[in-house]
Amino acid sequence: MNELLRQLFFLPEQGSTFAVKVDHLHYFLFLTTLAVAAGIGVTGLTFLVRYHRRTALAPTPRLVAPMWLEGLFIGVPLSLFLLWFVLGFRQYVWVSSPPRDALDVYVTGKQWMWKFTYPGGPSAIDTLVVPAGRPVRLLLTSRDVIHSFFVPDFRMKRDAVPGRYTDLWFEAPKPGRHLVLCAEYCGLDHSQMRGEVVVLKPADFEAWRAAQLGGVPVAGLPGAATAPRPESMAIRGEHVAAAQGCLQCHTVTGAPHIGPTWLGLYGRMEPLEGGGRVLADEAYLTESMMDPVAKVVAGYLPVMPGYHGRLSAEDVGALVEFIKSLHPTRPGVPAAQEPAYVPVRR
Numbered sequence: 236m237n238e239l240l241r242q243l244f245f246l247p248e249q250g251s252t253f254a255v256k257v258d259h260l261h262y263f264l265f266l267t268t269l270a271v272a273a274g275i276g277v278t279g280l281t282f283l284v285r286y287h288r289r290t291a292l293a294p295t296p297r298l299v300a301p302m303w304l305e306g307l308f309i310g311v312p313l314s315l316f317l318l319w320f321v322l323g324f325r326q327y328v329w330v331s332s333p334p335r336d337a338l339d340v341y342v343t344g345k346q347w348m349w350k351f352t353y354p355g356g357p358s359a360i361d362t363l364v365v366p367a368g369r370p371v372r373l374l375l376t377s378r379d380v381i382h383s384f385f386v387p388d389f390r391m392k393r394d395a396v397p398g399r400y401t402d403l404w405f406e407a408p409k410p411g412r413h414l415v416l417c418a419e420y421c422g423l424d425h426s427q428m429r430g431e432v433v434v435l436k437p438a439d440f441e442a443w444r445a446a447q448l449g450g451v452p453v454a455g456l457p458g459a460a461t462a463p464r465p466e467s468m469a470i471r472g473e474h475v476a477a478a479q480g481c482l483q484c485h486t487v488t489g490a491p492h493i494g495p496t497w498l499g500l501y502g503r504m505e506p507l508e509g510g511g512r513v514l515a516d517e518a519y520l521t522e523s524m525m526d527p528v529a530k531v532v533a534g535y536l537p538v539m540p541g542y543h544g545r546l547s548a549e550d551v552g553a554l555v556e557f558i559k560s561l562h563p564t565r566p567g568v569p570a571a572q573e574p575a576y577v578p579v580r581r
């Protein structure tokens with residue numbers, strides 16, 4: 236049934252756990268709409284035959300519909316609409332809540348390529364390698380104009396906006412290769428801005444990653460365009476923080492300075508000036524650098540300069556990873572995923 240409908244609708248392969256659910260909703264929506272449209276058509280025809288004027292002189296009889304019929308006419312479409320809404324909303328919540336144990340990958344769009352960076356290294360151009368059966372969270376941004384990361388097989392599409400990180404996640408249940416397209420017109424070579432997601436068996440993925448970190452290409456697997464020993468994003472972030480002067484106002488030791496400390500910042504609920512709290516996630520950390528006055532932390536002065544246009548997308552990602560690595564303990568995340576980074580004492 237699923238396969239038949241997929242072919243009938245000319246849908247691409249179902250490469251992720253979302254694809255299956257999204258398609259089911261799509262079929263359900265289409266089929267119920269079809270049934271309702273057919274019902275309306277048949278009713279119209281019946282009325283035409285039954286109530287048409289028989290002679291030119293006969294008056295049109297006045298009809299009074301019983302209440303239950305009126306109720307049916309309003310109730311059926313309304314409950315269908317509510318059902319779609321509830322099903323769609325549940326999927327929306329699922330799609331927009333990445334699981335905590337997801338593998339993070341930074342994705343940067345630029346004219347006209349996609350760059351994928353793993354927090355512990357390596358990085359690759361146009362080929363995203365992920366393990367099968369494990370949730371992957373993508374942190375998406377752009378270096379120049381707005382792009383849109385589109386994987387038709389995953390039924391997944393999200394804009395990449397300069398100066399801002401957005402996240403999305405997916406889980407590909409089995410190994411395979413899937414096309415990546417840019418779905419936002421972004422200049423001359425927009426149509427050439429293609430990439431590929433390569434899903435490997437978990438063991439193959441680990442082997443690929445180990446080989447990339449060691450700088451040895453694996454036969455048969457896509458090579459990553461990296462220097463022999465790529466540094467981790469967190470370490471790069473520390474260099475950026477020092478070079479940009481962030482550490483003149485922020486500490487990594489837990490002591491507040493001109494600005495709040497970065498130790499344990501990631502994942503904390505930050506109290507804001509003027510009331511309210513905000514979860515310090517990737518999007519908030521990025522916004523704090525690009526537009527510091529948008530949300531000012533309670534108890535601090537709005538003296539931080541804005542870094543929009545002064546930090547590259549890679550540097551912002553590296554700074555975010557550096558801040559993330561400064562966690563006394565990080566609940567809910569398996570320790571094996573990312574070795575805790577020990578800050579250098581200053």
Ligand SMILES: [Cu+2]
Nearest residue numbers: 382417421428
């Ligand atoms: Cu593009």
